[in-house]
Amino acid sequence: MIAPQPIPQELMTAIHACTHAVIIGHKSPDSDSLNSQLALASLLDQLGKSTQLVSAGPFTRHEIVHYEPLFDAHIAQDFKEHDPLIIIVDCSSADRIGYLADEIDSLTTMVIDHHSAGQGFGDITFIDPKAFSVTYMIMQLFEAFDVPLSDTDAHRLLFGLATDTGYFRHIGPYRGEVFTAVSRLVDSGASPRAIYQDMYGEQSFASRKLIGLLLYRMEEHFQGRLLLTWETFEETEHFGEVNRDTETLYAQMLSVRDCEVIVFVKQNAGNQSCIAGFRAHGESPIDVGAIAAEFGGGGHRKASGATIEYSMQETIALLIDRFSDVFDA
Ligand SMILES: [Mn+2]
The missing domain is CATH 3.90.1640.10 (inorganic pyrophosphatase (n-terminal core))
Known part of the structure; x- marks a missing residue:
């Protein structure tokens, strides 16, 4: 103790x-x-x-x-x-x-x-x-x-x-x-x-549907060491901010075998910027806090985030490219 x-x-x-x-x-x-x-x-x-x-x-x-x-x-x-x-x-x-x-x-x-x-x-x-x-x-x-x-x-x-x-x-x-x-x-x-x-408990019906949608959309990169999903602004509007449960989404994604890092991209209104969330598996040496900091964000080694001033499509491409340096090294 x-x-x-x-x-x-x-x-x-x-x-x-x-x-x-x-x-x-x-x-x-x-x-x-x-x-x-x-x-x-x-x-x-x-x-x-x-x-x-x-x-x-x-x-x-x-x-x-x-x-x-x-x-x-x-x-x-x-x-x-x-x-x-x-x-x-x-x-x-x-x-x-x-x-x-x-x-x-x-x-x-x-x-x-x-x-x-x-x-x-x-x-x-x-x-x-x-x-x-x-x-x-x-x-x-x-x-x-x-x-x-x-x-x-x-x-x-x-x-x-x-x-x-x-x-x-x-x-x-x-x-x-x-x-x-x-x-x-x-x-x-x-x-x-x-x-x-x-x-x-006490979760709304809509919040479970949104998690289902985002999990269904999830992509594997780098032999499954990175998992990525995204949420459009239209979806945030449709499901409602109060029905977003990103912690459960992150936990479900991190529970996938061989997954080391997850990336979640949430589109802002107008598609001029996004919020990116990062989580690293407890066993992974990857410091997602440092990666978020490169994009002007912050957080901890295992949990971080950043606002990125690009469209959702550009942000996803940018982040996959950044993580290719991590996983291909
Ligand atoms: Mn506390």
């Missing part, structure tokens, strides 16, 4: 000292970000602090659309008057909070995060790159402040952990501490069954 990072004393001191806290997560929020915000607000409320939850949105992922009413789009004026502590979760750089970066000038900022990239942001930082989710780190805070977990808090903490581990699929050996945490959360009222249903 890997022991959690110790909580910095200055973080404990700053939370004890504040009266008002604004809790912000990243734009295009996911379940780890939102549930970290909600659980942290619950902890601070129980410590007698006034809290505001703020997110730049948009709330598009199906499992989180119903969270939107719990969050404000801007920092409230009455909070600004109380010199609030700004707490940013699940963000490795200030630009991840979107336009809210302009609203936190001159306020004390605390960052709680588990990404390894992007340092030097925040006045007080608690960064644990070995933590599988920020909710796992918030759970440590509950224990440090000796605040018991309600069933709602336990549910939120487990939801974030389940999301960022791909429902525990990304956890390798000797990481039993994660399951020790899961055990405590389940015994505090979290339901793995309900969370699985929220994450993988």
Whole structure:
């Protein structure tokens, strides 16, 4: 097991000292970000602090659309008057909070995060790159402040952990501490069954049809080491943005034997540009983050993306050509 990072004393001191806290997560929020915000607000409320939850949105992922009413789009004026502590979760750089970066000038900022990239942001930082989710780190805070977990808090903490581990699929050996945490959360009222249903059930009919279409269209390149598919703007309009489930599409494509890299090209309106998504198999040495960066995008070694200013047909040809250097070498 890997022991959690110790909580910095200055973080404990700053939370004890504040009266008002604004809790912000990243734009295009996911379940780890939102549930970290909600659980942290619950902890601070129980410590007698006034809290505001703020997110730049948009709330598009199906499992989180119903969270939107719990969050404000801007920092409230009455909070600004109380010199609030700004707490940013699940963000490795200030630009991840979107336009809210302009609203936190001159306020004390605390960052709680588990990404390894992007340092030097925040006045007080608690960064644990070995933590599988920020909710796992918030759970440590509950224990440090000796605040018991309600069933709602336990549910939120487990939801974030389940999301960022791909429902525990990304956890390798000797990481039993994660399951020790899961055990405590389940015994505090979290339901793995309900969370699985929220994450993988409740899908729309249209979303399954769209995945079927995109999988049927999939092409093999370089003896099946690269799989590619695409989505036209007309299809995005027809099926609806809310019915897009690219993570499931990526997982299905990566599950094909001998596949090392997948490329997904989504056409933008007017066919003047596309969004390209890249994923690499866990065992592959190929760094798709570096390849996305060549096209002005970014991401991680295993997951990345870029906006490419060409038509869909040109983008596909360009990317196959770029990967021919990788696979023919
Ligand atoms: Mn996260």
